[in-house]
Amino acid sequence: MKTVTKGTLLWEPSEEKIKTAGVTKFMNWLKENEEIELTNQQEVWKWSVEQLENFWSCIWEYCEIDSKTPYKQVLDSRKMPGAKWFEGATLNYAEHVFKNYKKNKCALIFQSEILPRTEISWDELQEKTGSVAQYLREIGVKPGDRVVGYMPNIPETIVAFLACASLGAIWSSCSPDFGTGSVIERFQQIEPTVLFAVDGYSYNGKLHSRLSSVEKLQSELPTLKQTILLPYIHANDEKLSKDTVLWDDVTKNKHELLYEALPFDHPLWILFSSGTTGLPKPIVQSQGGILLEHLKTLIVEQGVNDEDVFFWFTTTGWMMWNLLVGGLLAGGTIVLYDGSPSYPNMDVLWNLAEETEVTFFGTSAAFISTNLKFGVNPNERYSFKKLKAICSTGSPLSINGFNWVYENVKKDVWLVSVSGGTDVCTAFVGGSPILPVYSGEIQTRALGANVQAFNEVGQPLINEVGELVIVDPMPSMPIYFWKDKNNERYHDSYFDIYPGVWRHGDWIQIDEKGSSVIYGRSDSTINRQGVRIGTSEIYRAAEGLEEIIESMVIDLELLGRESFMPIFVVLKPGIALSDELKAKIKAEIKQKVSPRFVPDEVFEVPEIPKTLTGKKLEVPVRRILLGQPLEKIVNRGSMANPDTLQYYIDLAKKLDKKK
Template identity: 55%
Template sequence: MSVEKLEGKLLWEPSMLFKEKSNMKQFMNWLTEQRGQTFETYHDLWKWSVTNIEGFWSALWHYFDIKAYTPYEQVIKGRKMPGTKWFPGATLNYAEHIFRNLRPSDQAVIYESELRSKNFITWDELNKQTAAVAHYLKSIGVKSGDRVVAFASNIHETVIAFLASASIGAIWSSCSPEFGIQSVIDRFKQIEPKVLFAVDGYRYGGKDFQRVHLVKQIQDQLPSLEHTIVIPYLNSSPSLQDLYNVTTWDEIIQQHHGHPLTFEPVPFDHPLWILYSSGTTGKPKAIVQSQGGILLEHLKLGVLHIDLKKNDRFFWYTTTGWMMWNVVVSGLLAGATILLYDGNPNYPNQEVLWKFAEETSMTVFGTSASYLNACMKAGIKPGETFNLQYLKSIGSTGSPLPASGFEWVYTNVKKDIWLFSTSGGTDLCTAFVGGSPLLPVHAGQLQARALGASIKAFNENGKEVIDEIGELVITKPMPSMPLYFWNDEDGTRYYHSYFDIYPGIWRHGDFIKITEKGSAIIYGRSDATINRGGIRMGTSEIYSAIENIPVVLDSLVVDIPRANEESYMPLFVVLKEGEQLTDDIKAKIKKNIRENCSPRHVPNEIIQVKDLPKTLNGKKLEVPIKKILMGTPVDKAVNFGSLSNPDALQFFVEFHKTLVNKC
């Protein structure tokens, strides 16, 4: 089936029983009973949620029974963005809302890695270890507002360290140990942390990576750092003698065991954590989000949109340097068991995560579109190989999932499964377009705009459009929008990041199409969009057009302006090992683009490359590559520490030299 015919194909509809049992339906019933608000469809509910934002967010507050030490004075103070204040007067604690789900003997966290066999910790043990770490932090003088950072893997100790930090009102921030050391320092140095949690090393793809020497470099570069806690993850007995003010995780748990877990009440807008922009260009932005804002947003996301219940086992493949780690941890807010996997998802083969799903009785499998595409390309059939009887849904994010990826899931994983593709951002730490358990699934489409997210598509004149590609904008404030950027005292950098194009309206930087039925299609970054002869097209459309050519593993396209003539549009492709780019393959690529995109978007040139540079989160470097090919020095165009494979950049640096006569 062609890409065009597959796009929009109905693949799944929720049964009446599935809808009636969903948390979304329970919320709608509650609104009828408690608020006298009746909605026939999800889209009716969405429209109300973005029209009456006070009514919607206050309804969430009461539906989720938010525990406040002092009540809020009003729901929202000032609607102008940026600058909105949410629930002023209220004091609460994010971590307390997790531990009110405590069921002592039930499993809270199930974990596995290349270093550790599958194991779990109970809610009781999670509570006790969080209490021990929190008591330790207080004993060394950590106070509300101090920064606690982690250079640590996706393991249960990192989750505990975060919960302990949040319980006392400290501000959390984390980086994956796979990050380049300068990238870590660039992030942490901005926020002047007092305490560092760090692993001694990790294993990835069967190889061990020592990290104690890098911890020493972090210490040397962070004069604010007073204490370092080493988590013995690699267990290779590294020497800690070069580190100062250091203790180990095991010492903390043993010495501070037995203390009760208490919670520090903080204002609704007290910082919970600091996330970072991808850092593909320049120093990463340090994005500060609030305890209350994240609490409400992640209850909404996890309970209503992902439909998490207390018997669910919730997984998303992630590292601690991606916002999806924060989302996974927030699965505990719903009382669900969270699943952690640390390691290469393709080692020893591409079935390792599906095996993990079987062995953990996983109910929600979250991953990236690139992973699902890789499984499709490899021809694996998880549904035939593994027992996935408990799996009820699959979530996809990170980049647009093509229509063929949707169909692969229903053909090769499970016919009766809810596949929800989502799009959001680190900036709000949520998905603002994504899943609803009340709606059908169509190939290549995101089911709906999220509740409370006033998402629209704007054309070049700043007017809303339907069934047309436009800029993704958010026209109403949301509680998880950044409080501010760290060290951006006058808010200038924050303002210019989102509001300088449409004052008072958040411009996210993606292209989106909202369909007549309320679903959506994401077309990639708007600043990487290609305009040829007046026809604008997102890069994901071009990738979708060629991804069904079996020999093509990956691709990247950019559009380079040229003086007084049409721009130059090269397409870079990665082929299967041993394959060479022949005229026949080029012809197939051009034919697919011509037929499924437009004749104007057939590339000027197709070039074979060994690898495409990507961020640690697997995102292609479209804009940085475009800048390099336009002559920007590579060190100005790219932050090397944010890349998983920086060596892949060298090809594009050399290729730029050949463009002097072309551009």
């Protein structure tokens, strides 16, 4: 693979792609209907944040929002928290999904490790959703009641969610690979009345029963009135408790799908933060806010339409599942996959994309990095004729990751690197199909998102690294945290540093053309000799070496000694951590980053500790290495690989003896 550096031009859109892009169509509409003339991405973004209220009213009209009652005003004020959007409007998220109903057209394509590929038509999706919604009404579910899913990324989960949305119940979900304790501490907070659950799931070719977990949930959630169980890995022969019914019994009776007209700010769902360092935050987002934001993201920014096949590899415990469902809002066919992205081999998702003619392929930066490290070359087997865009999120995509996509997947493809958060269920910064793609850079700030980089005193920076902040409200920001008295936890999560300004907790650098680079979490910053740096800069250098799969760097300020900064590396199979390799790693960081940030020691580890959504646990590991007790640091149930922590506990004891 050829060597590229930050800022290397990798792709430019053709005139035809620019002409047919969603944002171009929106600009044309603005000119024709509003007499607003904008000619490029930066102009559209600038107008969208300066004329915030006008922008969102135009999105409302452009995306043809169907409100049963007119709104009084777009926004009451730009205060945060507490901004009120589109007061007076009444609408329904699910109704906007089924506005795209086309008889006999495919709505969902589904594949898993244990079930063959199937297609679900709009007819079947609407019919099943109507059946489930009616059943929920019959057992007494009302608008505002919480309904939860302990379900994988399968069609039945989509049906359950849309049924809830149609009648105004509030949805929340956890993937069945979550530990039972983690699910309980999430669901207990919101007191659900109904649980949708599966009997198990398959991952990496192994079946995992979850019947005992379902029983535990039933006993620990006293507000539950009903459990709806889907036999996913077993036959319909489970012994059911008196408050449990089978999925097929719920969907056997057909019923017209009805829609409750709901206030714009009526809760749609509750998403949870990772909960790695405390009780997960129950983040409540509104029907109208998510509807508008996802229509803007998918139709205007990404250009998804009814001819597209939209895929994102995700579980129901990650916000990308919620965005994936949004593909239906744009009229597209969405692709669901349940299982490991590397079983039976690394081709499984690429093969799925080829055979289902995916046009938008969404994944994580970690997945791209793994493909790169193991020398996967999808373009040697697949043509990807229909593929228009590859989307990456979850963590910063390395420069080599950018290059790998263009050399090994497709040369003429729009690579969309995005960064946002569960907190808003969207991106703050992302892509534009009318702009070039440069290695290591995120193309633009999201429309309607007044993203800035702030210094310590709240001044905006250009071409310097600062705190990622949002200066003005967005419709999909939380309406509140569940049971958060006086919005205290909400305020402390985002507004405790810059009053009235959302501080997201990432380092960002924005240049004069509006593109950006994310440098990781600001709470895991390394500060050496007064100079601060985001850990991702070190990862870019270290993980650029062919021997290294992944790395994690921790800066320790131990009492009685100078700062000690080790780097932990996962090596490719067959590679040993020799003195020569240690020297090579240090030399690479010295050259690519700075002599100041050369690690003091290099340790080989089999795995990097991560959350269930794949984020490195830098801050908890730092606290472990500083000798703090594990039970006060991290919730093991929120981790993908909690057993990895023992290595760092043992290392902390060794370091303590050296003090």
